[in-house]
Amino acid sequence: MYENETVLIDGLIAKRDDAFRYAIEQYQGSMMYLARSFVGDKLADEVVQETWCSAMRALKGFEKRSSLKTWLLRIVANEAKTRLRKENRMTSLEALTAADPEFASRFDDNGHWGAHRPGDWRADSPEALISSEELKLCLDLMISSLPDLQAATLNLREQQGYSLAEICNILEVSESNVRVLLHRARNRLYRCVEHFQETGECCTQ
Amino acid sequence: MITCQTLFNSASDYVESTDSSNPVVRFSLKQRISIRFHLLLCKYCRLYLKQIRLTSRTASALTVEVTPTDQEIERLVQRLKQLDD
Structure with a gap:
């Protein structure tokens, strides 16, 4: 009932x-x-x-x-x-939505990819990627070290399947900010996978 | 023509607009054509978009099941029952 x-x-x-x-x-x-x-x-x-x-x-x-x-x-x-x-541990929304300088430096003055551009990954499915126990642990670590609102947005969208509109409502953040938070969080993970593909090492910076 | 950097900045939104069954993010026809056209000509952006999709699906694949134990449920039930109004 x-x-x-x-x-x-x-x-x-x-x-x-x-x-x-x-x-x-x-x-x-x-x-x-x-x-x-x-x-x-x-x-x-x-x-x-x-x-x-x-x-x-x-x-x-x-x-x-x-x-x-x-x-x-x-x-x-x-x-x-x-x-x-x-506890003074909340990161400001401005900091969380600011452009990632590491990515910004990858483009030349004309907005084209520079020397550090996307390269081939030796996996084309999530299962293949996380079949490497080391990378799986590294990504878990990365996800748990994402700052508050970025982590919450990623959790609600990718792991709990909420729509962007519902996430705005839950986190009380505007839709455009939710979109940027998600973009930043995904790109942090992207860099983590990319670094692992390039060097075989875990980097969560 | 849009630049790689512009495409990079809208990549996550583009994934939302194309992969979600009920997208909140919608691109105009003109925007979609510029993105498609850029992708047709730029293999690095094609690769990046494919990889950011893969990253997003990998985050979903790392989902863990969080379930309270019977003991935790009972403890919480008792606590809530005793709350003052």
Whole structure:
């Protein structure tokens, strides 16, 4: 019966055990995954616990302009941002969306690829790429070291399959900024794969 | 004609507009023609676009399953039940 969101919300407001259990089973995984990408493994649990508590307190005022899951993820993102700001660890949006100087230097004055241009990769599928355990570990490391909003955008888009519009809503960032954040995050990973293809070594800088 | 750098800057958006079933990012006909034309002539941009697509799919392939344990669920249920209004 809790597949119906209105029934679920009523159950949560009435503090029914089975409603809590259902909601946690449905949403906790996704909330935790987003929180980990945002604040790292250590703090994620605390952020998600806080989210549940503040969400349950605010539930009566939930206006259903988005799904319950999107609303919860938005609170996760807010809790994570608050936490990072408190610890002075939040990267400014300007820094996260600024052009990557490493890539900018790859083009000549006419905007053509210069000496460091795309070369062949010895793999043409994700499976083939990550069949190298070393590269797989390197990419995992790279993904976990991406800064907050870049990491969260990549997580929501590539790993949780959210649309750009939903990501704007969850992260409270404009659509054009979400697009740039995604572009930057993908290019950080691109450089990581490229460096590994060229040298056989992991570089997450 | 657009430059490689311009194509590079819109590559991620281009991937979104062509690969997503419900794209938010849409390019005008004129923009799509300029990109296609550039790709036809520039093998490095063709390669870059193919590789950025592959990078994006690889990020998806690295998805891990995050599931709470029964114990974690129960602990959270108890905590939420005891919340004051």
